[in-house]
Amino acid sequence: MVTPSVRQQFDKAFGGTLKVRATNYQDPAITNVRTCAVQTGDLSNTVIPVTVVTLAFGFAISRDLFHNNLMEYQEAFNSMLRAREIKSLKILDTAVRNYIETNRNTYAGDLASYYPFTGSALRVPYDERIGMFNSLTAIMQTMDFGDQNPDILTNPMGGAQLNPLIANGPQNANNTAYQFAGYDAPYVSNRVTNGAGVLATYYAVNPGTLGFLTRIDPTCKRGADHGNKKWTTYQSNILGETMGLFWRADCADLTEETWATVGNDGLTRAEMESFEWSMDYAIFGAWNPRPLADYSPIQKIELLASV
Numbered sequence: 001m002v003t004p005s006v007r008q009q010f011d012k013a014f015g016g017t018l019k020v021r022a023t024n025y026q027d028p029a030i031t032n033v034r035t036c037a038v039q040t041g042d043l044s045n046t047v048i049p050v051t052v053v054t055l056a057f058g059f060a061i062s063r064d065l066f067h068n069n070l071m072e073y074q075e076a077f078n079s080m081l082r083a084r085e086i087k088s089l090k091i092l093d094t095a096v097r098n099y100i101e102t103n104r105n106t107y108a109g110d111l112a113s114y115y116p117f118t119g120s121a122l123r124v125p126y127d128e129r130i131g132m133f134n135s136l137t138a139i140m141q142t143m144d145f146g147d148q149n150p151d152i153l154t155n156p157m158g159g160a161q162l163n164p165l166i167a168n169g170p171q172n173a174n175n176t177a178y179q180f181a182g183y184d185a186p187y188v189s190n191r192v193t194n195g196a197g198v199l200a201t202y203y204a205v206n207p208g209t210l211g212f213l214t215r216i217d218p219t220c221k222r223g224a225d226h227g228n229k230k231w232t233t234y235q236s237n238i239l240g241e242t243m244g245l246f247w248r249a250d251c252a253d254l255t256e257e258t259w260a261t262v263g264n265d266g267l268t269r270a271e272m273e274s275f276e277w278s279m280d281y282a283i284f285g286a287w288n289p290r291p292l293a294d295y296s297p298i299q300k301i302e303l304l305a306s307v
Contacts, residue, residue, distance in 0.1 A: 002284060013052075018282065019048065021046070022289070023044075056279075058275050061073070061077060061080070065270075089239055097189060099283045103298055104299065106120045109142070115135075136150070144295065145206040152183060152203070155194065155201060200302075203301075205298050206297035209297040211283070213284070214281045215281075232244075232247070234277055243277045247273065247274065253268045255268055
């Protein structure tokens with residue numbers, strides 16, 4: 001999905017428009033005759049624009065605010081940074097979920113022979129939940145994506161429905177663990193929501209379908225130090241990505257700071273530090289040139305609530 005060429009284009013397109021090439025649908029002629037004739041047929045490509053989003057956050061802080069404060073500077077710094085990283089993680093989680101929802105399979109084909117196909121989703125009756133993932137293997141094979149089990153994205157309620165299946169092995173009275181055999185543990189996200197009458201929502205994503213890239217601005221990547229201004233990098237353990245960090249020092253009047261008023265009298269020209277973290281990200285997906293005639297490698301499944 002994300003080839004070295006795409007990675008290079010992504011880095012070089014900073015500040016510009018990113019587009020990637022994809023191959024259009026092909027229906028080549030296959031015969032049962034050998035000839036000496038010059039063969040015909042060509043390949044056509046299309047250009048797909050890729051949405052690149054900037055994610056940035058920051059804050060200003062002064063060590064002088066803590067000279068008569070029960071909270072330590074580093075404690076406050078860590079708390080503010082963590083809050084922004086966690087909120088950014090939720091933003092990224094939402095972006096990926098929205099991409100998956102938008103690019104889910106819309107072609108019914110033969111899928112209705114397994115479960116009703118409504119609103120581009122397979123709707124599984126509650127009393128058929130136990131065999132749902134065993135059937136999913138056959139469903140992915142029907143879609144020609146059956147060489148490996150898909151990755152599963154669901155919400156907490158969806159995870160709760162799977163736990164009994166996975167836990168009940170051969171030592172239990174009812175062995176259901178085989179229903180989920182071969183699958184990796186599902187990805188659970190609060191951003192996956194249920195529709196009306198739906199108990200749990202699942203997305204089956206064929207491995208290799210999605211790609212995720214990040215980049216930082218060239219100055220932070222290169223690094224620069226101009227005394228009271230500095231461009232560098234920061235490795236976010238929460239986001240799992242490298243971010244650009246721009247730091248600058250300045251002078252500020254802290255006598256009107258409301259969150260730490262005690263002892264601020266006289267701090268009219270205190271040292272102030274400003275921190276800004278940023279990165280760009282893009283989500284890539286396998287392109288289906290005929291979504292109304294061919295299966296797409298993301299299938300939505302809705303487990304209906306019991307009636």
